[in-house]
Every structure is written in C-alpha cells, then in structure tokens.
Amino acid sequence: MRPDDLKELRDQNLLTNDQFIRLELLSSKKIISVFYELRILLYLGVLLFTTGIGILIYKNIGDIGHMLSIGALIVVTVICFYYAFKNALDYDHGRVSGPTPYFDYIVLLGCLLFISVLTYLQFQYEIFDDGLGLTTLVTAAFFFYAAYRFDHLGVLSLAITALASFWSISLSPQKWYSGDFFEDANLHNTAIIFGAALSAAAMVLDKKSIKTHFTFTYVNFCSLMFLIGALAGVFINYNDYAVYLLILYAGCALTVYFAHLKKSFLFLIYAFVFGYIGTTFFLINTIMDDPGLWFFYFIASCGGFVFFIIRYKNYFKRAA
Amino acid sequence: MTSAYNTIWLRNLAIVKEARQWMKEGVISPEQFRLIGETYKSGFYHPNLMIRILLFIATLIALGGVTGLVGLMFAEIMEDAYAGLFLVYGIGSLLFLESVFIKRSHHYKSGVNEALLYHSLGFIIAAIAGFADFDSVTLTTVACFFVLGFSAWRYHDLISTGAALCAFAFLVFYEFYEMGGIFEQIIPLVFIAVFTPLYFLFRKFRNDKRAALWEDGLVLAEAFSLIMVYAAGNYFVVRELSINLLELNLEAGQDIPLAFLFYGLTVIIPMVYLYFGIKNKDVVLLRVSLLAIAFSVFTFKYYFSLGHPEFTLTGAGVVLVTIALLLFRYLKTPKAGWTRENILKEKWADMNPEAFIISQTMGGNQVVVDDSFKGGGGGFSGGGSSGTF
Numbered sequence: 001m002r003p004d005d006l007k008e009l010r011d012q013n014l015l016t017n018d019q020f021i022r023l024e025l026l027s028s029k030k031i032i033s034v035f036y037e038l039r040i041l042l043y044l045g046v047l048l049f050t051t052g053i054g055i056l057i058y059k060n061i062g063d064i065g066h067m068l069s070i071g072a073l074i075v076v077t078v079i080c081f082y083y084a085f086k087n088a089l090d091y092d093h094g095r096v097s098g099p100t101p102y103f104d105y106i107v108l109l110g111c112l113l114f115i116s117v118l119t120y121l122q123f124q125y126e127i128f129d130d131g132l133g134l135t136t137l138v139t140a141a142f143f144f145y146a147a148y149r150f151d152h153l154g155v156l157s158l159a160i161t162a163l164a165s166f167w168s169i170s171l172s173p174q175k176w177y178s179g180d181f182f183e184d185a186n187l188h189n190t191a192i193i194f195g196a197a198l199s200a201a202a203m204v205l206d207k208k209s210i211k212t213h214f215t216f217t218y219v220n221f222c223s224l225m226f227l228i229g230a231l232a233g234v235f236i237n238y239n240d241y242a243v244y245l246l247i248l249y250a251g252c253a254l255t256v257y258f259a260h261l262k263k264s265f266l267f268l269i270y271a272f273v274f275g276y277i278g279t280t281f282f283l284i285n286t287i288m289d290d291p292g293l294w295f296f297y298f299i300a301s302c303g304g305f306v307f308f309i310i311r312y313k314n315y316f317k318r319a320a
Numbered sequence: 321m322t323s324a325y326n327t328i329w330l331r332n333l334a335i336v337k338e339a340r341q342w343m344k345e346g347v348i349s350p351e352q353f354r355l356i357g358e359t360y361k362s363g364f365y366h367p368n369l370m371i372r373i374l375l376f377i378a379t380l381i382a383l384g385g386v387t388g389l390v391g392l393m394f395a396e397i398m399e400d401a402y403a404g405l406f407l408v409y410g411i412g413s414l415l416f417l418e419s420v421f422i423k424r425s426h427h428y429k430s431g432v433n434e435a436l437l438y439h440s441l442g443f444i445i446a447a448i449a450g451f452a453d454f455d456s457v458t459l460t461t462v463a464c465f466f467v468l469g470f471s472a473w474r475y476h477d478l479i480s481t482g483a484a485l486c487a488f489a490f491l492v493f494y495e496f497y498e499m500g501g502i503f504e505q506i507i508p509l510v511f512i513a514v515f516t517p518l519y520f521l522f523r524k525f526r527n528d529k530r531a532a533l534w535e536d537g538l539v540l541a542e543a544f545s546l547i548m549v550y551a552a553g554n555y556f557v558v559r560e561l562s563i564n565l566l567e568l569n570l571e572a573g574q575d576i577p578l579a580f581l582f583y584g585l586t587v588i589i590p591m592v593y594l595y596f597g598i599k600n601k602d603v604v605l606l607r608v609s610l611l612a613i614a615f616s617v618f619t620f621k622y623y624f625s626l627g628h629p630e631f632t633l634t635g636a637g638v639v640l641v642t643i644a645l646l647l648f649r650y651l652k653t654p655k656a657g658w659t660r661e662n663i664l665k666e667k668w669a670d671m672n673p674e675a676f677i678i679s680q681t682m683g684g685n686q687v688v689v690d691d692s693f694k695g696g697g698g699g700f701s702g703g704g705s706s707g708t709f
Contacts, residue, residue, distance in 0.1 A: 002532065005335060014356050019348055029601045033659050034651070037610065041644040049637025055630035101660055102648050109641070265370035272374055276381075292392060298385030302378040306432060309367075309375060310425075316371050 003027050035101065042105040050112040057120050074117055080110030088150055093210045096151040107150045111158065115139055136166040153217055160198070160221045167194050188232040192247060195226030199254075219258055223267060226251045227274040234278055248278045265316065272305070323533060324422050324474045329362035330533050333428070336360050364428035375431030383413075383439050403450030410443030429476075437475055441467055461491045472537055481537040485544045489515075497565065504566050505577065511552035519545035539604055546593065546608040553585030556619040586616050601658075 006027050010020040025031045053073060057066075084107050087099050098104050122135045143159030146152065167190050202218030205211065230251055233244030252271040259267035283297065309316060323330065336357050343353040367375070387409075391398070394405055417436040421427040448463035449456075468484035471477050489511075496503045496510055519542060525531045526538040551557045559576050562568040568576065576582070593609030596602065621632055651660035 002529070004529070005331075009335070009356065012359060014352060014359060015348065019342075022347060023342065031654060031659055032601050032603065034606075034647070035660060037607065038644050038647055038651075038660060041610075041640055041647075045637045045640030045642075045644060047637070048633045049641060052630050052633030052635070052637055056634060059630060100648070102645060105641075265368065265374070269370060269374050269377075273377070292389075295385040295388035295392070299382050299389070300385075302382035302385070305378045306375055306382065309371065309378075310365070310430075310432075313365060313367065316367060 039101070039105070042102055046105055046109045046112065050109070050116065053113065054116050057116060070117070070120060073113060073120075077110055077113040077117055080106050080113065084110060084146075084150055091149060095211075095213050098150070103150075104152060104154070107146065107152050108154055111143060111146055111155050114142065136162055140166060147214075148211060151211070153214065156214055156217055157221065160218065163198075164194060164221070164225065188229040188236065191225045191229030192233070195222040195224075195229060195251075198222045199226070216262065216264060219255075219267070223251065223255045223258070223270055227255070227270060231274055231278060234281060245278055245282060248274060276301070322474070323476065324418060325364075325428055325476070326362075326426075327533060329364055329426075330428075330476075332360035332362040333364060333366065334533075336362070363426050365426055365430050366428045367430055372429065372431035372434075376435050379432045379435035380439070383435060387439075403447045406443045406447035406450060410440045410447060413440040413443070433475070434477065434479075437471060437477060437480075441471055441480070457494060458491070461487050461494065465491060473534070476534060476537065478536055478540060481540050482544070485541060489544075489548055508552040508558050508582070512549050515545040515548040515552070519549065542604050543608055546605065547611070550589045550593070550608070550612045550615075553582060553589050554615065554619060555579070555582040555586045556615075556622060558582050586619055590616050 003024060006015070006020060006024055009015045010017065015023070056069065057073070084103070087103065089096050089099060098107075118135050118139060140159050140162035143155050143162055147156035147159050199219050199222035202215050202222065206215040227248065230244050230248035234241040234248060237244060252275040255267045255271040259265055259271070280297075339348065339353050339356045342348045343350060348356075390409065398405065413436055417433065417440065421430075421432055421436065427433050445460070445463050445467050448467075449460040452459050454460070464487040465484055468480045468487060471480035472484050492510065492514055493507060496507050522538050522541040522545060526535060526542065531538060555576075559582075562576050563570065570576070590609050590612035593605050593612055597604075597606030597609050617636070625632075648660050651658055
C-alpha cells in the first residue's frame with residue numbers, strides 16, 4: 001500500500017495513530033522483512049544437503065572412511081533432534097509455533113537425515129530383513145510422532161507419504177503423466193481403502209480437537225488418493241465399473257461435505273474434476289455417441305455449474 | 321479507453337484486501353476491518369482463488385462446447401474464410417465478456433473472466449496469424465505482443481502481461497537472428513541495451529501514482545527485464561545458445577567470442593543487483609539477485625566441475641543453511657531496516673502449500689524400500705488410451 005493511502009485511512013479515523021506508525025514503517029520501506037527469503041534459502045539448503053548426503057552414502061557404500069561419514073551423519077541427526085527437543089515448547093492439542101523462525105527447518109533436516117541413516121542401516125546390515133519394507137513403517141511412525149510433537153505440517157506430509165508407500169502407494173503428481181501411477185492391478189483398491197481409513201482417523205482426531213490444523217493436510221492427501229483410486233478403478237474395470245463409479249460419487253460427496261465443513265474450496269475442485277471425468281466416461285459409454293451431443297453436454301453441464309456457483313456466491317465466500 | 325473495470329472499486333478492493341492481511345496479523349481489530357470494508361466499498365464479484373480455478377476450468381469446458389457447436393454450424397465455409405471467422409468470433413466473445421460479465425455482472429478476475437479472455441485472445445491472435453496463412457513468424461509475434469499487451473493493460477491480467485513480455489523478447493531475438501551475420505553475434509548486447517532502459521522505465525511507471533492499479537504487472541515487468549539483462553550476459557546462456565542456434569562449432573581449447581566479457585558479466589550482474597537491492601531496499605532486485613547468484617554458481621560448476629556432484633550438493637547445502645542461520649541470528653534485532661520477523665504475511669505464504677512442496681521434493685519418493693512393484697511397464701495410461709482392458 002502506498003503511504004498516501006495509509007494517510008487517508010488514518011485521516012478518516014479508520015486506523016489509530018499507533019497502527020498508522022506501525023504500518024507506515026512497512027509501506028515507506030523503512031522496515032523490510034526478509035523472512036521468506038531466508039526461509040527459502042534454508043529450505044534450499046536443507047534440500048541440497050540431504051540430497052547430496054543421500055547420493056554420497058549410496059555411492060560410497062563399503063568404503064574406508066565411509067563409517068566416518070555415517071558417524072558424522074548420525075551425529076548431525078542427533079544434534080538436530082537434541083536441539084529440537086531442548087527448545088521445543090510443550091506439546092499442546094492446539095497450534096504451537098516454533099520458538100525461532102528456523103526451528104521448523106532444523107526439525108525437517110533431522111527428519112530427512114533420519115531417513116538417510118535408516119535407509120543406510122537397512123541397506124548395510126539389513127536390520128529389518130523380512131522384505132516388507134518395515135523401514136518405511138518405522139520411518140512413518142517416527143515422522144508421525146515428530147509431526148505431532150513439534151507441530152510440523154511438512155513432516156506430517158512426509159509421514160503420510162511414508163505410510164502410503166508402505167502400502168506401495170506412491171502419491172506424486174510427477175507420476176501422473178508418465179502413466180505409472182498405479183502399476184499393480186489391485187493398487188487402486190489399496191488406495192481407496194487407505195484414503196478412506198486415514199481420513200476417517202483424521203476426522204476422529206479433528207472431532208477430539210487434537211491438532212485440527214492437521215486435518216486439511218490429511219484430507220488433502222487422502223481424498224486425492226481415494227478419488228484417483230476410484231477413477232482408476234472405473235477405467236481399469238472397463239466392463240464392470242458400476243461399483244467404482246458409485247465409490248467415486250461417494251468420495252466426491254464426502255469431499256464436498258468436507259469442503260462445506262471447513263469452508264475449504266480446494267476440495268470442491270477435486271470433487272468437480274473427478275466427478276466430472278467419471279460422469280463423462282459413463283455417458284460416453286452409454287448414451288452419447290454423437291459428437292454434436294457432446295458439445296451440448298459440455299455447455300449444459302459446465303455452464304450450469306458456473307451459473308450455480310455464481311447464483312449461490314454468498315455460500316462460497318470464505319469466512320472472514 | 322482505459323481499464324475495463326471501475327477504477328474506484330479497484331482501488332477500494334486493493335485497500336480492503338490489504339486490510340484483511342493486517343487483520344489476520346492482529347494489527348487491526350475485526351471491527352476496524354469491517355469499518356474499512358464499509359468505507360471502501362466495491363461491488364465486484366471477485367471470489368477466492370479456489371473458486372476462481374473451479375470457475376475457470378468449468379468455463380473453459382463450456383466454451384469448448386460453444387466453439388464446437390459454432391464450428392459445426394460454419395463447417396461449410398470454414399475452409400476459405402477461417403481467419404475472418406476467427407476474428408469475428410474472438411472479438412465477439414471479447415465484447416460478450418465486457419458487456420455481460422464486466423459491465424453487467426461486475427466480475428473481476430472471477431475465473432470466468434480469465435477463461436473468456438484467453439479464449440477470445442487466442443482466436444484473435446490465430447485470426448491475425450491466419451491472414452498470413454501462419455507463415456509469418458514476425459506477424460504472429462507482433463500480433464501476440466499487441467493483443468496480449470492490450471489485455472494486460474485493459475484487464476490488469478498478469479498472465480497476459482508475462483506472455484506479452486515474452487513475445488516482445490522473442491521478437492527482438494528473432495529479428496536479429498533472421499538478419500544473420502554480425503547481427504546474430506550481437507544479440508546478447510542488444511538484449512542488454514534494450515532491457516536495461518526498459519527496466520528503469522517500468523520502475524519509473526511503478527512509482528507513478530496513476531499506475532497504482534497496474535502495480536503487480538509492473539513488478540512482473542521489472543523482474544522480467546532484470547532477468548533478461550542477466551540472462552543475456554550469462555556465459556552459460558550465451559554459449560549454449562550460440563552452439564545450438566547459431567551453429568557455432570567449438571573445438572577443444574576454443575571459446576566463444578568475447579568469453580571474458582560474459583564470464584565477467586556472469587559474476588558482476590548478480591553482485592550489482594544484490595548491492596542495489598540491499599542499498600535501495602528493493603525487494604524485486606533482491607529476489608532476482610538471489611536467483612541470479614544461484615544460476616551463476618551453476619554456470620561455473622557446469623564448466624569447471626570436479627566431477628563430484630554429490631560433494632557440490634552437500635557443500636552447497638551446508639553453505640546455504642549456514643548463511644541462512646547466520647542471517648537469522650544477525651537480524652534478530654532489525655539492522656538498518658531489515659528484519660527477520662514475519663511482519664505481514666504474504667497472501668500465498670501458508671504452511672499448507674509448503675507442506676505439499678516438501679512432500680513432493682523431499683523424501684516422498686526416497687523412502688520406498690521394496691522394489692517389488694517397480695518396472696512392470698506402464699499398463700495404465702489414463703483416459704483409456706492403452707489396450708490393456
């Protein structure tokens with residue numbers, strides 16, 4: 001905002017003089033915050049460091065001096081968690097912000113190094129040698145603990161991905177276009193059950209008001225997994241997809257309900273996109289074989305949808 | 321003819337949006353925010369981002385249907401007069417956008433607006449290019465520049481702004497490239513000579529009170545000019561483009577013409593940006609300078625690599641983390657007007673997208689231990705395109 005506008009607000013008594021002085025410092029650039037720049041630097045640093053360490057370990061397995069670097073890695077991990085536990089504020093069911101602006105990144109660094117250490121130990125000594133990917137499960141459990149203890153959404157999303165990959169579900173948009181999202185024939189069933197179960201658990205936690213700001217992340221991952229699983233089911237079981245279509249609709253209905261509950265309209269997009277693809281697929285298979293009809297269908301369905309949203313625009317406003 | 325929107329409302333909306341950030345940060349009370357909202361009324365329909373995306377997708381699909389139907393109706397005469405039809409259709413939908421959605425329903429960046437806008441711009445550009453049977457690159461680029469520039473100015477649209485700037489940069493490049501000979505060689509210098517004054521021009525505009533409504537677009541234009549100047553002086557960009565586009569053959573031991581100059585610029589330009597960014601407290605300069613520094617480091621590593629990328633990665637990570645932590649410590653109390661504290665949240669700065677980015681860039685795919693289901697060959701590829709059913 002320009003200083004002139006700010007003066008105007010003050011002159012109309014919309015801002016007190018104290019507030020004006022505080023905001024004026026910003027608008028006249030007497031104070032500039034580099035909070036985001038520094039956080040991005042930290043984030044990039046953590047990203048590069050953990051990637052580099054990962055490759056380093058992988059390339060040098062079995063070398064002399066290798067033990068030394070593993071030792072160093074463990075030491076750094078321990079330091080990160082020592083710092084985290086020493087400085088963290090007490091656990092609370094509500095939102096707890098970190099004691100310093102960089103606290104989050106120390107926790108993140110510790111967690112990512114933890115993966116490296118664990119993967120290394122598994123690789124070298126096969127501590128969990130039953131081939132069930134138990135490392136992943138241990139990682140997930142530890143991450144869930146860290147996410148709740150240190151109130152860290154990033155670690156929570158890592159925990160969810162780790163848990164999902166324990167069930168062989170890899171949730172990554174980068175894989176959508178390469179077409180290997182669900183390679184295994186039954187993986188979509190796993191995804192549906194996983195998504196439903198975890199979001200149910202998340203909703204229970206939400207009801208008990210334990211870390212309610214985590215619910216969004218849970219449901220975000222789970223609804224995507226569930227809807228993609230159901231849609232894949234529709235496509236894969238080409239001749240007998242009615243069940244999956246119903247599951248898809250049920251999923252869409254629940255996502256819409258969640259969007260309504262939390263006033264979070266991202267979920268409306270999910271429901272619309274997946275529901276629309278499913279319905280269009282169904283209609284193409286049954287009644288629509290004339291291209292001319294498609295155009296009317298597109299206009300009527302989407303035009304109607306746009307009209308509906310604009311008509312009820314007050315409902316779709318975010319709570320102030 | 322100026323902005324398509326009610327300019328008083330635009331200003332009011334901007335003020336209220338900013339006041340909402342103040343309220344979220346607890347600088348002002350909700351009661352004050354309500355009063356500000358009442359004083360600075362705007363009648364726009366301007367939904368939140370998610371609804372905008374939703375409306376954008378739905379409108380695009382519906383428009384696809386409309387285009388298809390119109391196409392079917394005029395299929396007979398399409399062959400001969402498609403350019404004219406495109407033009408009429410494009411301008412028609414632009415007028416529809418203006419009269420129905422902007423003038424009557426007061427939509428402002430509602431998603432419907434953008435969809436209709438890009439739809440009609442696309443047809444107008446295609447029509448102009450079609451008049452030359454899509455043969456003239458110059459005409460197409462010029463058409464892109466003017467049509468998108470018009471949209472950037474009249475509808476305050478950021479994507480149009482960015483696209484118009486790209487069209488302009490491409491035009492400059494293409495014209496000199498086509499001339500060949502010495503003109504090819506001086507393209508980097510031309511870029512620096514063109515975009516440096518443009519940067520100062522954009523910055524002057526941004527400080528002008530009358531341009532307040534276009535501030536976001538001008539910030540984008542500033543950043544774009546800075547990046548162009550840097551890229552034109554960057555050794556990596558110049559060398560690789562010379563080899564790929566100008567068919568420059570470099571023997572071992574040879575180097576591109578004026579190599580020392582480009583090495584120098586690769587180092588100096590980011591430093592100059594950083595210096596003036598800090599000195600003038602210019603956030604645009606500062607952010608571009610950080611990007612430029614990262615790219616310069618990459619440039620030197622690329623040509624003088626020791627062959628151990630893992631050491632580079634680890635080392636760079638350590639350096640970055642150390643610098644960031646030191647700066648956090650240093651700015652614990654504000655120094656010369658710089659602070660580490662998050663004074664006012666930027667509107668996109670939420671932990672939720674950040675969490676998603678973290679899960680996608682880190683760990684997400686590393687933790688998979690059992691490889692039993694990997695490499696079965698992609699049997700399923702969306703939309704029923706493969707033959708596995």
